[in-house]
Amino acid sequence: MSNVTPDWIAVDWGTSNMRAWAMSASGTVLAEARSDKGMGELARDEFELELLRTVGDWISGPMTVVACGMVGSRQGWVEAPYASVPCPALPDGLARAPVQNPDLQVHVIPGIKQTDPADVMRGEETQIAGFLARNKNWDGVICLPGTHTKWVHVSADEVVSFQTFMTGELFATISEHTVLRHSLATEGWDDDAFSNAVEEAMARPERLAARLFSLRADGLLNDLSAVSARARLSGLLIGAELAAAKPYWLGQQIAVIGASGISKRYVDALALLHAPATQVQASAITVAGLTAAYQRLKG
């Protein structure tokens, strides 16, 4: 039997995997667990079993679970309907997931939607709430890089507006599924190639589809290395995104919340544009957001 006896359990359950933390009431992490069964692989009645399989040895009596992410989507454990902007990052009204185990109470945090331009987030709202819990009265713009990068305008503790860019998914799909897969390294980095590409893309963002093919042609004709081509592709895509997101970041306080590698690329690119940004580690902030939701539930 486990010697971890949490007061509650925090869960971040996304499309492709799940992370859970055994928590004290005050928000200290006691233990951590993971599963590679994401929402995408589970039917509605399989979530409870997977949760118990992953964290069952933390549970020896009544237990509160607070979860965020795609677990709350229509295809998830329970649909937690979107709140509409402007709204607090943690809107009222957690959804209760259906469970068999009488000791278990599972609360799911709603996502946030915006009607015009149409946009949705699910999971990022909890990171924003965690960031705001740690940075009281912070106004500015939060960038959350990932498969679908979000730019979020925050003011007076509310999410005012946001915009999602498919940049991360474009990078992955272009790298894996187009003719450029022959020209791109799967790892390695070239700072100069990245910086030059960011600046070119900012200056003439419409040339993206032409510059993509030039990665191939520069490899064939000018010996562009596969590592430089990879950094250049990243710079072209992030540069085009920054050109479009300029109304968000220009003249604003900026925080970048995400995995360290991709976050550093955004911070570096913003620095080239004379826009200093603070880099924030994602998983600690997610736990802080789940803790804020738990404390409101219990308060």
Place this chain on the structure above:
Amino acid sequence: MSNVTPDWIAVDWGTSNMRAWAMSASGTVLAEARSDKGMGELARDEFELELLRTVGDWISGPMTVVACGMVGSRQGWVEAPYASVPCPALPDGLARAPVQNPDLQVHVIPGIKQTDPADVMRGEETQIAGFLARNKNWDGVICLPGTHTKWVHVSADEVVSFQTFMTGELFATISEHTVLRHSLATEGWDDDAFSNAVEEAMARPERLAARLFSLRADGLLNDLSAVSARARLSGLLIGAELAAAKPYWLGQQIAVIGASGISKRYVDALALLHAPATQVQASAITVAGLTAAYQRLKG
């Protein structure tokens, strides 16, 4: 035994398939054949066998074959080195492919390269040559839509400069391999959605990655249909390309050479921008270009 007795054989051998035409000396098509063995599937010593398997019953004595396309790449039957711009669409110096059969002479048309910005074409040069053979003293811009769309500036019977856009491959890979695959129909069309997207992309081309995600969000929140989303994706990508290619097409005579469906989209999009373009059927033009190469060889 076949009753077709051509004077020569024209071949367009691309990455994914091959087309061949039994030809009279004057350029009349007597018969046609196809193979689904493209350059991508064949080792160097397999091309001759595949050619004979496909058109062997047209051959009863010495036979000249003129071929264009990826068959002339480094991974093809024989490398036909690129000519450099500015140059005629049919540069001098056909490459001779190695053959076992003493009756067979196979000539491969070189591609064209440009050093700065780096770019290459292979196959399109033959279509351009065919178009110019039928339209003497034509100056202007030729657009060749496809997986990798080319814009080519032609003057005084020479290719002056060109630029390749990965638009077609982006459309295919985004449709098949990203989250948008859930939001896009695989066929069907919506003219208004296409036109609006072209105009939006022309006006703010840098917003591409954000507009892509909006196809998903508009489906979730605003009931955007999968058919409209497909037409909108095409419009966004073609619109961004036309924004970047504007220095090519603005104020120029324009010919669009390609398959009829995709060519019509480019002609429609150019019409929205008050740039009338002539649509030209691709395969007849390819045969005309191969014929021009044959006649020069024999002349």
